[in-house]
Amino acid sequence: DGGITQSPKYLFRKEGQNVTLSCEQNLNHDAMYWYRQDPGQGLRLIYYSQIVNDFQKGDIAEGYSVSREKKESFPLTVTSAQKNPTAFYLCASSIDWPGQIYGYTFGSGTRLTVV
């Protein structure tokens, strides 16, 4: 079955540590996205990529970095510069940007906690 796989499901980060969240899709979608979800704040866009080797900052990109070297993969690195990284992170994809034709498909999420 086609879909989006996020790993790990749970991740713990120590102060000052960089961590990378994985997102892989086998839907042959061109566009991929990272959202952050906090209680009471809804989903906020971190980064998006319209096509391989290209990505754009979203509303809350500070303290995060991404790469898009392969169509199937869009990893998100949470750097030590992100002061409040504890949140639920969701990866999504769409055939085109901004999901005009068939909308978006989401992964199952990664819960990141600072310890």
Added chain:
Amino acid sequence: KQEVTQIPAALSVPEGENLVLNCSFTDSAIYNLQWFRQDPGKGLTSLLLIQSSQREQTSGRLNASLDKSSGRSTLYIAASQPGDSATYLCAVAVNQAGTALIFGKGTTLSVSS
């Protein structure tokens, strides 16, 4: 800047009741509107996608309508069941640099048996 609002924030109903969830958006220049369901600690499941040229979409007991000119969408759930308990999110796709799907904060539904 596009803003999406969902009312009510929470809703509790007895099993079997028909109910309506509301979503409003401030800018009618959208490509489409998508309704999602989210269970606690889980990802988002797409329920219905309405293109800007469409008025409604139906899937089983769910019916979503779109009035783009007034900036409103409703999600109608018929004969609610305890398994419908979840958070329902609406989101609009816009063509603006630096953005993608813009979400409301959701309506948390609880259906009691």
